[in-house]
Amino acid sequence: MKILLVSMNNLHFTRWSDQLKESGHEVFWFDILDQGYSPALSWMNQIVDWKKGFLKKKGRTFIKKRLPKIFSFLSSKLDVSVETAFEKALLEIQPDVVHSFALYISCTPILKVMSKYENVKWMYSSWGSDLYYYQNIPEYLNDIKNVLPRVDYLITDCLRDHKIASKHGFKGDFLGAIPGGGGFELDEIQKNLKTVSERKIILIKGNQNRSGRALPVLEAIVSMSELLTDYKIIVFGATNPEVTAFQNEKELDITVNGILSHDQILKLMSSSLIYIGNSNSDGMPNTMLEAICSGAFPIQSNPGNATAEVVTHQSNGLLIEDCENMEEIKQHIIYALNNNEVLREAFQYNQTYAQQYLSRDKVTKRTLQLYQSIIPTHESN
Structure with missing residues (x-):
């Protein structure tokens, strides 16, 4: 052919x-x-x-x-x-x-x-x-x-x-x-997975452009900084100056990175407790799927209900319905941090889902x- x-x-x-x-x-x-x-x-x-x-x-x-x-x-x-x-x-x-x-x-x-x-x-x-x-x-x-x-x-x-x-x-x-x-090459992605209890990173996709909406996520993070003292906040893919400015947020352990290699991102995901991706438009977010494969709990925007085809809200992840709403995003993060059992069950479910549908x-x-x-x-x- x-x-x-x-x-x-x-x-x-x-x-x-x-x-x-x-x-x-x-x-x-x-x-x-x-x-x-x-x-x-x-x-x-x-x-x-x-x-x-x-x-x-x-x-x-x-x-x-x-x-x-x-x-x-x-x-x-x-x-x-x-x-x-x-x-x-x-x-x-x-x-x-x-x-x-x-x-x-x-x-x-x-x-x-x-x-x-x-x-x-x-x-x-x-x-x-x-x-x-x-x-x-x-x-x-x-x-x-x-x-x-x-x-x-x-x-x-x-x-x-x-x-x-x-x-x-x-x-x-x-x-x-x-x-x-x-x-996704699951054997490669999953060879260094940390358990849920070992993960202390909140990983954020840093796009702020036509569709990317990282700023409401970072504003939510800053507004609840007192709840995040035990966590490291890592942003990747940041090119917008408004996003990179959060590097200097003194109340948080935050690192804002520009463009990272694919391998660097996967390594971070394998150590992250939560992954947050937020945009006003997308199909099925590939980065979110990689986060799922890597064991990170996804908090992801849901334009046109595409993400909901994979993520069930308050089960194997959380859905952001208003990508501009900082308060909604804040409540999702608080929910995730306060529900360890949900995160553990989501980890197991998402690993099985990845093997069945994403390998x-x-x-x-x-x-x-x-x-x-x-x-x-x-x-x-």
């Missing part, structure tokens, strides 16, 4: 595509942003370096920085368009299925080509806020409504997004809700079955 993946190069895509590494399928990747050859994806056929129509090597960056108007003009006249490059790749490869990751990144730019070749099967994986957030922006909603009727197969990271897709014109086959990164082996097996299910009928005869 020939599979043509269309995506930007990021960690989620690498993790997902690695599931196909020894599948026996012939895998191609069209780098939609033309970011260049990826050594991490060396096992697949990469379609890169397709865009530059002028100054392919030296001088291009110089012109872009110093003479942006001239660069824009030359680029528009001489560079190869996404549609032209993708159509060329499509005709050369003749794939059994095209698989796009993220609608506005990897579906909209190739829609005209996919509409032209309507017999080519098209699969779309939605990520995070791909549908939930962008449906509220008119120009993006137009893209959503134009793309979804052409899509043959849909994979989401939460059941919520299948409902949204159906609302906006998807009539193809829903292949299921699967973790966006293709599951890399099981997710990969399911993923490969999905690809196998869409092989054209004439090939299976």
Whole structure:
């Protein structure tokens, strides 16, 4: 089976595509942003370096920085368009299925080509806020409504997004809700787990941006500092100055970190009693799933009830219903700190859940079955 993946190069895509590494399928990747050859994806056929129509090597960056108007003009006249490059790749490869990751990144730019070749099967994986957030922006909603009727197969990271897709014109086959990164290496994550009684860290995702809402969490933490004298507060992923300013909070044992490596984050999670992630929009939060695998008790926002598909409130975690409400978040933290038995039972439940639904082996097996299910009928005869 020939599979043509269309995506930007990021960690989620690498993790997902690695599931196909020894599948026996012939895998191609069209780098939609033309970011260049990826050594991490060396096992697949990469379609890169397709865009530059002028100054392919030296001088291009110089012109872009110093003479942006001239660069824009030359680029528009001489560079190869996404549609032209993708159509060329499509005709050369003749794939059994095209698989796009993220609608506005990897579906909209190739829609005209996919509409032209309507017999080519098209699969779309939605990520995070791909549908939930962008449906509220008119120009993006137009893209959503134009793309979804052409899509043959849909994979989401939460059941919520299948409902949204159906609302906006998807009539193809829903292949299921699967973790966006293709599951987690539980043996590696869980090899150094601490027991609940050994954990004294409250770990907070520090995003404060379009969707991230770390500030209400930190304000809640500061407002109850007298209850946290026995705990270490660690923030990661902080880039907003308002978040990094909490580093100097004298009443707390708090460390605010910028971007940490994935391994560093997993190590922290394996020692954390509570993990808090808060945003106004997301799919199924991958970081929260990693926290669950790592034994940290999740307190997580619940946009569109996506998180509630995995977390049952006051059972295996706590759901933040108003991501801006500092008082609600404060009460959730107090509840967790005062209910050790809930945390211990959640630890056991979440470890079992991870083994059943989040392990890399099981997710990969399911993923490969999905690809196998869409092989054209004439090939299976």
